Amino acid sequence: MIMDGLLYSEDHEWIKVNGKSGRLGITHYAQEALGSVVFIELPEEGSRVAAGEPLGVVESVKAASDYYAPVSGKITAVNGELLDSPGLINEDPYGKGWIAEIELEDPAELDKLLSPEKYGELLEKEGK
Amino acid sequence: MAEDLKKTPLHDLHAALGAQMFPFGGWTMPLRYGDILEEHRAVRERAGLFDVSHMGEIVVRGPRAGSLVQELVTNDISGMEDGQAVYSPMCAGDGGVLDDLLVYRLEAGHYMLVVNAANTGRDLAWVRSHAGEGVEVEDVSGRTALLALQGPRAAEVLKPLAGFDPGSLGSYRFVRGPVAGVECLVSRTGYTGEDGFEIYLDAGDGAGVWQALMESGRNHGLVPAGLGARDTLRLEASLPLYGHELNEKTTPLEAGLGRFVKLDKGPFTGREALQRQQREGLSRRLVGLSMLDRGVPRAGYPVLVGDDPAGAVTSGGYAPTLNACLAMAYVTSSVNPGDRVAVLIRGKKCGAAVVPLPFYKKSARREAEPKTLK
Numbered sequence: 001m002i003m004d005g006l007l008y009s010e011d012h013e014w015i016k017v018n019g020k021s022g023r024l025g026i027t028h029y030a031q032e033a034l035g036s037v038v039f040i041e042l043p044e045e046g047s048r049v050a051a052g053e054p055l056g057v058v059e060s061v062k063a064a065s066d067y068y069a070p071v072s073g074k075i076t077a078v079n080g081e082l083l084d085s086p087g088l089i090n091e092d093p094y095g096k097g098w099i100a101e102i103e104l105e106d107p108a109e110l111d112k113l114l115s116p117e118k119y120g121e122l123l124e125k126e127g128k
Numbered sequence: 129m130a131e132d133l134k135k136t137p138l139h140d141l142h143a144a145l146g147a148q149m150f151p152f153g154g155w156t157m158p159l160r161y162g163d164i165l166e167e168h169r170a171v172r173e174r175a176g177l178f179d180v181s182h183m184g185e186i187v188v189r190g191p192r193a194g195s196l197v198q199e200l201v202t203n204d205i206s207g208m209e210d211g212q213a214v215y216s217p218m219c220a221g222d223g224g225v226l227d228d229l230l231v232y233r234l235e236a237g238h239y240m241l242v243v244n245a246a247n248t249g250r251d252l253a254w255v256r257s258h259a260g261e262g263v264e265v266e267d268v269s270g271r272t273a274l275l276a277l278q279g280p281r282a283a284e285v286l287k288p289l290a291g292f293d294p295g296s297l298g299s300y301r302f303v304r305g306p307v308a309g310v311e312c313l314v315s316r317t318g319y320t321g322e323d324g325f326e327i328y329l330d331a332g333d334g335a336g337v338w339q340a341l342m343e344s345g346r347n348h349g350l351v352p353a354g355l356g357a358r359d360t361l362r363l364e365a366s367l368p369l370y371g372h373e374l375n376e377k378t379t380p381l382e383a384g385l386g387r388f389v390k391l392d393k394g395p396f397t398g399r400e401a402l403q404r405q406q407r408e409g410l411s412r413r414l415v416g417l418s419m420l421d422r423g424v425p426r427a428g429y430p431v432l433v434g435d436d437p438a439g440a441v442t443s444g445g446y447a448p449t450l451n452a453c454l455a456m457a458y459v460t461s462s463v464n465p466g467d468r469v470a471v472l473i474r475g476k477k478c479g480a481a482v483v484p485l486p487f488y489k490k491s492a493r494r495e496a497e498p499k500t501l502k
Binding site for chain 2: 035036038039041057059060061062063064083
């Protein structure tokens with residue numbers, strides 16, 4: 001399941017851009033590959049992250065996996081609800097399972113992300 | 129795939145069920161068919177069916193078979209009856225655990241050892257090197273399938289297919305008889321902390337019996353379950369996993385398996401070393417940890433008392449039935465249940481309570497419930 005209106009990273013994060021900021025999370029494919037999420041380590045509000053760097057850790061029953069910042073910027077909000085209900089990432093990865101909001105440092109970075117079509121091709125190419 | 133992974137006789141069936149596969153002990157095994165939490169819950173509340181054909185089976189027979197097994201394992205098998213199974217560590221001369229296994233006594237002079245997949249080759253060589261005259265040692269893993277039917281409804285699921293009454297089989301007892309028309313060895317054993325059965329049969333019959341069990345289990349809420357759920361189930365039941373709680377550098381006494389070590393049964397491999405350790409006391413031992421702070425403890429994470437290293441986690445994760453993050457860990461012997469320690473999770477000290485093991489114990493066996501699921 002791929003949503004229109006979002007941009008995607010090759011590491012299976014999504015971002016929904018709104019002007020100079022964006023809301024991000026992990027994709028439907030990513031949550032399905034992980035299985036039931038039992039814990040998430042959120043980024044710190046106010047921290048600065050660079051594109052491609054680990055933003056936090058998501059723990060499934062089986063293992064801990066990093067998730068990455070699709071773009072550089074400052075974290076302006078995190079979804080605290082996930083601390084008590086990490087399963088929202090499985091249930092609604094593009095909605096209630098959002099992870100953080102970020103203030104874009106360099107909107108030109110968005111050009112490096114994948115459109116829904118391109119992300120679909122990536123999944124297909126990887127046989128997913 | 130870089131390594132050449134072995135496939136169980138049920139491999140095609142797992143593929144057809146859409147299982148997510150993963151490498152384990154040299155095999156490609158089902159991790160999960162759907163949701164691990166759901167499979168876990170099914171086994172605790174109803175029943176789950178596992179393909180555990182990766183396990184190794186070594187048959188030992190001949191006039192000296194009994195004394196050979198007695199000499200190799202730490203538990204006492206001398207009083208075993210035909211149709212009985214016994215759990216035991218198997219140690220090297222220095223007391224380190226080579227494997228943990230089930231000994232099945234088929235009859236006098238005829239035993240089957242069920243060993244961990246990754247250790248089968250080494251165990252076989254070890255048993256053979258001690259065998260000598262009058263014992264034949266055969267690896268029958270390749271032609272054996274093993275299904276584990278686990279959960280409070282396991283007996284009800286098995287009953288209509290079995291040419292015997294599974295409900296009357298005692299714990300750690302087995303029978304040889306037909307299941308779905310196929311000759312099987314069925315024991316009341318398992319690795320989930322629930323009631324259940326392990327069913328040994330010819331590899332070629334594995335898929336057929338699996339399907340018959342799934343069919344019989346339909347009205348009982350039976351689900352296929354992968355090794356992901358098997359791991360969370362055994363963690364809650366605090367059953368050790370070789371390569372985690374057990375290895376060559378760990379003794380069964382440190383692992384809390386003293387009740388399976390009979391130091392007074394007569395000579396066996398590792399006895400002197402274990403007697404010495406018993407006499408001198410343990411410097412470290414396995415304990416349970418329950419996280420107080422948020423965080424998931426995983427194998428390898430350091431355990432601290434204050435700022436000082438005190439041990440390491442061997443298995444850990446989210447425990448679905450207990451809704452807690454739990455771990456088993458080796459810690460210095462000065463740490464006791466009730467103490468507070470920390471687990472170092474990605475550089476962060478997270479508080480944990482030391483708790484007694486096992487974390488989970490099933491309630492007394494329930495009466496068969498006649499009601500069926502829609």
